Amino acid sequence: MHETEQHDLSDDSDYAAASRHHAPGGIMRTDSGKSTASEAGGSEVLYLKDNVAIHPTQYASERISGRLRLYKQGSSLFLSWIPYKPSTDGAVDSLGHGSSSIPVEKDRSLYTIKSLPVSDVHSIRRHAPALSWPYIIVVLSSGLAYPPFYFYNGGVREFLATLKQHVFIVRSADDSNVFLVNDFQDPLQRTLSSLELPRVVSVANRASRHRSDLSSSSFDDSERLNGASYDATASTSEYSARQKKFHDPARDISIQVLEKFSLVTKFARETTSHLFRESHNDGLNAYEKKQQTDYGSLKPISTSDDKKKDSNVIPVASDPLEFEKLPLVWGKQRMHPLCLEEWAAFLDSEGRILDSKALRERIFYGGVDQNIRKEVWKFLLGYHEYDSTYAEREYLTSVKKSEYEVIKSQWQSISAVQAKRFTKFRERKGLIDKDVVRTDRSVAYYEGDDNPNVTILRDILLTYSFYNFDLGYCQGMSDFLSPILYVMKDEAESFWCFVALMERLGPNFNRDQSGMHSQLFALSKLVELLDGPLHNYFKQADCLNYFFCFRWILIQFKREFEYDQVMHLWEVLWTHYLSEHLHLYMCVAILKGHRKKIMGEQMDFDTLLKFINELSGNIDLDWTIREAEALCICAGENGAACIPPGTPPSLSIEPDMGLYPQEDEVL
Amino acid sequence: MSYAYLFKYIIIGDTGVGKSCLLLQFTDKRFQPVHDLTIGVEFGARMITIDNKPIKLQIWDTAGQESFRSITRSYYRGAAGALLVYDITRRETFNHLASWLEEARQHANSNMTIMLIGNKCDLAHRRAVSTEEGEQFAKEHGLIFMEASAKTAQNVEEAFISTAATIYKKIQDGVFDVSNESYGIKVGYGGTAAPSGGRDGSSAQAGGCCS
Numbered sequence: 001m002h003e004t005e006q007h008d009l010s011d012d013s014d015y016a017a018a019s020r021h022h023a024p025g026g027i028m029r030t031d032s033g034k035s036t037a038s039e040a041g042g043s044e045v046l047y048l049k050d051n052v053a054i055h056p057t058q059y060a061s062e063r064i065s066g067r068l069r070l071y072k073q074g075s076s077l078f079l080s081w082i083p084y085k086p087s088t089d090g091a092v093d094s095l096g097h098g099s100s101s102i103p104v105e106k107d108r109s110l111y112t113i114k115s116l117p118v119s120d121v122h123s124i125r126r127h128a129p130a131l132s133w134p135y136i137i138v139v140l141s142s143g144l145a146y147p148p149f150y151f152y153n154g155g156v157r158e159f160l161a162t163l164k165q166h167v168f169i170v171r172s173a174d175d176s177n178v179f180l181v182n183d184f185q186d187p188l189q190r191t192l193s194s195l196e197l198p199r200v201v202s203v204a205n206r207a208s209r210h211r212s213d214l215s216s217s218s219f220d221d222s223e224r225l226n227g228a229s230y231d232a233t234a235s236t237s238e239y240s241a242r243q244k245k246f247h248d249p250a251r252d253i254s255i256q257v258l259e260k261f262s263l264v265t266k267f268a269r270e271t272t273s274h275l276f277r278e279s280h281n282d283g284l285n286a287y288e289k290k291q292q293t294d295y296g297s298l299k300p301i302s303t304s305d306d307k308k309k310d311s312n313v314i315p316v317a318s319d320p321l322e323f324e325k326l327p328l329v330w331g332k333q334r335m336h337p338l339c340l341e342e343w344a345a346f347l348d349s350e351g352r353i354l355d356s357k358a359l360r361e362r363i364f365y366g367g368v369d370q371n372i373r374k375e376v377w378k379f380l381l382g383y384h385e386y387d388s389t390y391a392e393r394e395y396l397t398s399v400k401k402s403e404y405e406v407i408k409s410q411w412q413s414i415s416a417v418q419a420k421r422f423t424k425f426r427e428r429k430g431l432i433d434k435d436v437v438r439t440d441r442s443v444a445y446y447e448g449d450d451n452p453n454v455t456i457l458r459d460i461l462l463t464y465s466f467y468n469f470d471l472g473y474c475q476g477m478s479d480f481l482s483p484i485l486y487v488m489k490d491e492a493e494s495f496w497c498f499v500a501l502m503e504r505l506g507p508n509f510n511r512d513q514s515g516m517h518s519q520l521f522a523l524s525k526l527v528e529l530l531d532g533p534l535h536n537y538f539k540q541a542d543c544l545n546y547f548f549c550f551r552w553i554l555i556q557f558k559r560e561f562e563y564d565q566v567m568h569l570w571e572v573l574w575t576h577y578l579s580e581h582l583h584l585y586m587c588v589a590i591l592k593g594h595r596k597k598i599m600g601e602q603m604d605f606d607t608l609l610k611f612i613n614e615l616s617g618n619i620d621l622d623w624t625i626r627e628a629e630a631l632c633i634c635a636g637e638n639g640a641a642c643i644p645p646g647t648p649p650s651l652s653i654e655p656d657m658g659l660y661p662q663e664d665e666v667l
Numbered sequence: 668m669s670y671a672y673l674f675k676y677i678i679i680g681d682t683g684v685g686k687s688c689l690l691l692q693f694t695d696k697r698f699q700p701v702h703d704l705t706i707g708v709e710f711g712a713r714m715i716t717i718d719n720k721p722i723k724l725q726i727w728d729t730a731g732q733e734s735f736r737s738i739t740r741s742y743y744r745g746a747a748g749a750l751l752v753y754d755i756t757r758r759e760t761f762n763h764l765a766s767w768l769e770e771a772r773q774h775a776n777s778n779m780t781i782m783l784i785g786n787k788c789d790l791a792h793r794r795a796v797s798t799e800e801g802e803q804f805a806k807e808h809g810l811i812f813m814e815a816s817a818k819t820a821q822n823v824e825e826a827f828i829s830t831a832a833t834i835y836k837k838i839q840d841g842v843f844d845v846s847n848e849s850y851g852i853k854v855g856y857g858g859t860a861a862p863s864g865g866r867d868g869s870s871a872q873a874g875g876c877c878s
Contacts, residue, residue, distance in 0.1 A: 143741065427759075431732075434683040434704075441701040475682065475732045476706055511734050547741050551707040559706060606675070606745065610710050610725075 043073040047162040051152040052081065054111055064108055068149060070118075070162055077118040077166050079138070081149065083108040110525075110641060111147065118167055121181045126156055141182075143545030144521050147644070316599035317533030319592065321634065331626030331633075335366030337568075343372050351390035353379065359386075364577035367568040373487045380574040381500040383493075397493070404492040408463045432461045432473050439478040443563050445486050457481055460495045467499065474509035477502075479555045483567050504649035508554050518647045519553050520546040523584050525642035530588055530631055537599045541608075548609040549587050556583055560616045572625060573649075578632045580650050581643050582625075585635075589627035590619060671720040674834055675727065675745055675851035676827070677775075679767055680752035681760040682731030685786040688817035689752065690728045693827050698818045705730045708742055715828055717835045723855070724831060736770065743775040747843075747851030748782070748830045753801075755785045755814065756793040761800070768808055776850055778842055782811045782830045789816040 047070040053063040066083035122141040127148070128134040134156045135148040151159075160179060163169055172178035346359050353359055356379075368376045378384040384393055411425070419426050436457040440446050446453050460481060465473045481498050488494040507515025523546050528535040538544050551559055556573060558566050573582055591598070594611075603611060632639060646652055678686040687702050687709065694711040709728045714721055727746070729739045743749075749771055753760040764783070771781065785801045798814055805812030811829060815822035834852070837843055843850045 431682065438702060438704040440703070447701075474734055475704055475730065478704070479706070509734065513734065513737050516738075545741065547738055550738050555706060559703075605741070609708065609742075613708065613710060 043071045043078075045069055045071045046077075046166065047159060049151065049153065049155045049159065052155075053150045053152055054081075054147045055150065063150070064111065065152070066112075068159070070159070070166075072166070073115075077163075078115040079113060079118055079121070080115050081111070081113040083112060110644065113146070118163070119182060123172070123181060124160070124163075124179045125175075126160070126177045126179065128156070142542070143547065144524065145517055314600050314602065316596055317536075319595060320532060321530065321592070321631075331629030332365060334622045334626065335362075337367040337369045338362055338372070338376070339369045340372055343368075343376065351393065352388065353386040356386040360575040360577045364572055364575045368571050370487075370564075370567075373567065373571070374489070377484070377487055377571065377574075378493070378497060380571055381497050382503070383497050383500045400496050401492040404463065404495050407467050408459065410466050411462055428465055428473055429462060431475075432458055432465070432478075435475060435478050436461065440482045440563065443482070443486070446482065453485065456491050456494075457485060460485065460491060460498060463495060464498060464502070467495075468502065468506070471502070471506050471509060476509060476555045479558045480505065483558075483563065483570065486563075487567065504651060505556070507648045507652065515648045516550065516554060518644055519581075519584065520549065522581065522643040522647050523549060523553070523587050526584055526588050526631075526635065526639060527591065529635055529638060529642055531592055531595065534591065534595050534599065541602070541604055543605050543608055548605070548612045549591075551613075552587055552590075553583065557586070557619075560619055561621055562617075565621050569621060569625070576649075578629060579640065581647065582628050582632060584643070585628035585632045585639070586624050588631055589624050590615065592631075593624075593627065669721065670714065670723040670855040672835070672838070672845070672855060673723040673725055673853040674747045674831055675725050676748040676750065676830070677727045677729060677742055677746045678750045678752060679729055679739075679771065680731060680750075681754070681757075681763050681767075684731065684752045684754040684757075684760050685817045686731065686750075686752050687728050689750065689784070689786060689815065689823055689826075690726055692817045692820050692823045694726070696820070698820070700818075707735070707738065713827075715831060717828070717832055720835075721855075722831055722835070724827060726827075740770070740774045743771060745849050745851045746775050746779055747834050748780045749775065750782050750784055750826060750830065751810070752784045752786050753796070754787050755796045755801075756787055756790050758795040761785075761796040761804075764804060778837065778850060780811070780830055780833045780837070781808075782813065782826055783808075784822075784826055785812075785814040786817060788814040788821065789819045 047068075049068045051065050052068040053065040055063050064083045066081050069080045069082075071078055071080065116138075120140050120142075121138055122143075123139045125137045125139065126134070127136070133150045133152050134154065135150045136156060136159070137145055137148050139145045160169070163179075163181070167181055170180050172180055342362070346353050346355065348354055360380075363376070363380070378393075379386055384396070388396070411429075414422065414425060419429075436454050439454075439457065441454075446457075457478060461473055461477060464477070465471075480501060481494065484497050484501070485491075485494040488497060505515075508519075509515070524535070524538075524544055527538070538546075557569055561569060576582075579585065594615075597603075598608060598611070601607070635642075678690060680686055682704070687705055688698060688700075690709070690711045691697060691699055691702065694713045705728060707730055711726045711728060712723060713726075714723050716722065727742050729742055751764065751767055751771065753764055755761075768781070771779065783801065783805045785796060785798070801814065802812055804810075811833065813822045813826050813829075815826050817823060838845055838852065843852060845852050845854050
């Protein structure tokens with residue numbers, strides 16, 4: 001995050017060089033050169049631990065090791081975690097440019113913590129698994145959490161002890177492994193801290209954290225508010241100036257991203273303004289006319305409420321992706337859904353799909369006709385292989401059908417007497433029973449009393465909770481299953497399609513919400529990349545946890561659109577054509593579509609949450625997909641770098657050996 | 668519509684106890700048994716009158732499932748009132764009250780008024796929690812208590828309104844500093860149209876704080 005740049009420690013390159021010459025295994029004390037540098041920078045290192053690693057993927061071999069430090073600057077305490085240079089891992093060539101290191105290099109920068117003010121930390125959870133290395137999870141006051149830090153050389157206790165000497169820490173009454181940082185026991189202080197008047201807090205933050213606050217202050221600044229919107233290029237040029245000043249290869253990725261991105265923007269701007277000038281001559285501007293025809297239907301739905309308030313909105317910082325109020329990029333025109341004839345043309349005589357990429361591209365731009373969804377979805381979901389033949393699929397279907405029956409019979413054979421002594425089963429069944437009758441009952445396929453399809457929903461969910469007992473059942477699953485059963489119209493086939501979907505989206509339902517947190521984290525990074533002013537707004541409004549997008553992400557917009565639109569959207573998402581995370585770009589697109597209202601009306605968390613909830617049913621799906629496509633292309637690799645590996649719906653590599661073991665669940 | 672005050676309420680309790688149905692009965696005066704299960708949070712609002720003053724209730728209906736709690740906690744902030752709901756026909760929903768209360772006390776304002784509601788009292792033949800037990804729990808924890816039925820509308824109106832009356836009385840008694848929105852109370856501006864609850868804080872902030 002750029003606001004922490006001011007604490008850029010001049011010793012980083014020294015230390016990187018030093019670590020190249022040391023084996024990564026041993027604990028390394030600061031050498032004299034380094035400590036001199038630290039003192040010169042006015043910071044005092046209080047705790048230092050080597051070989052503290054994160055695991056960006058579930059491959060243990062892909063761990064990124066680094067050095068964790070607590071240091072004091074002035075009266076404030078900071079935490080930093082700087083990963084080692086690639087060469088210290090011994091896996092790549094001396095320049096660290098080995099091809100295998102590229103994705104890891106991205107992670108390295110993504111996870112780097114230059115200087116986190118400890119005052120931003122809400123709590124630290126300590127884990128000491130019996131068969132693995134101890135780790136901690138740092139949770140920020142915003143609600144976001146960093147990935148676990150594994151202490152390969154131990155030292156968690158010292159870490160906490162050092163922290164305790166400098167900040168107020170208490171053990172949570174609920175969980176002795178959770179340490180609350182800056183938790184005010186004193187009820188008066190607690191009340192004071194709960195006031196959280198945005199202005200007061202942001203002023204206090206600036207004072208206590210010595211932040212430069214490049215642009216987030218613009219909203220407090222009355223002169224700015226009275227004047228015109230500020231230009232995003234101003235802040236990008238400041239970044240460039242800083243880049244010249246500090247030549248640190250391991251600097252926070254967001255800066256690099258912004259810089260690269262500003263080039264793209266600049267290029268696009270020049271092109272656009274060229275276009276704009278050309279067309280400006282013929283009266284009422286051909287560009288605008290083009291926009292009305294080409295782009296006219298693609299505006300976010302503006303409610304009458306919107307228009308009413310437009311007159312008295314506060315000027316807001318302009319969208320970095322707009323030039324003279326016109327978007328710089330947009331997605332392709334949507335096509336009609338893939339029809340039977342086109343589908344048939346993708347299949348060879350034995351039923352193999354020869355060009356799966358072309359098929360996915362086609363579906364990405366138009367979706368699928370209802371009458372062939374039943375076939376196509378099985379491929380998109382990964383239940384059927386693209387290169388399988390008709391015969392192989394027929395065989396698989398019959399094998400899978402009996403496999404389903406076996407799992408189903410497991411819970412069916414639990415007698416009433418047995419169930420009496422099987423609380424977990426009773427609770428789980430009770431919850432599913434309650435939820436299936438509250439799922440899409442207004443859709444004809446599920447409506448009415450004693451609808452057999454509702455019973456099938458129940459049976460599949462209960463069977464799934466035996467198929468994957470650890471994940472079990474969680475609310476939201478029935479929302480995913482309902483359209484699948486509606487399309488498949490077959491119990492066993494629906495079950496296996498649901499299983500395939502949960503391979504990717506199961507982590508949305510982890511008890512610890514880790515799958516949701518990683519997506520919300522990625523979303524915050526994407527907004528930071530694609531709309532800096534909006535990011536800064538959310539930050540100063542204390543909305544960076546993005547909880548207001550929770551429902552969008554949990555059930556992939558199921559509650560935001562009509563039933564048939566949801567099916568269309570899902571098949572577009574399932575193509576993973578441009579990105580596995582198009583849904584996150586959709587979130588960005590919708591938020592950007594309403595940025596003026598959000599910032600102009602200075603929505604606080606509550607107002608924003610309510611506003612987002614009320615968008616349900618008022619979002620233009622085609623517009624959103626096109627915008628998301630444009631944003632995704634625009635962000636390119638920098639966008640992909642915002643999304644930590646393994647973020648759902650990316651496949652987890654070892655689904656049964658997750659880093660986040662399911663805690664013994666209540667339901 | 669203008670109002671003298673706006674109160675933020677949250678409805679909490681186990682999944683399936685009828686939180687959304689209570690809200691719908693209160694805001695729309697109807698019972699809809701096939702309501703979709705709540706993911707995250709839903710909103711409702713209604714105007715009521717207390718002491719001849721128009722008061723707007725903005726009600727947050729939360730998801731009951733345990734695993735969503737890390738998210739739903741963020742909804743407690745700044746609530747003036749809470750309806751803690753259990754189902755009189757399911758003992759376990761009553762047994763979980765203590766943990767809900769703990770959750771509310773930890774994450775909400777300490778002055779939040781909490782109303783305990785034993786819902787589904789129309790199903791007396793399937794009762795698993797007696798009225799006395801509900802009363803006892805409420806008494807021990809300093810809550811207001813009512814049994815209600817979202818289906819027949821019995822006591823629904825009363826539950827929401829008497830909670831509001833309690834909050835209103837706290838305002839009159841000076842328990843709250845109403846200029847501080849973290850108490851879940853917003854002061855309206857008589858006559859002025861206050862679109863989403865008078866949050867256009869120009870005058871509130873001019874009086875209330877620095878800037």
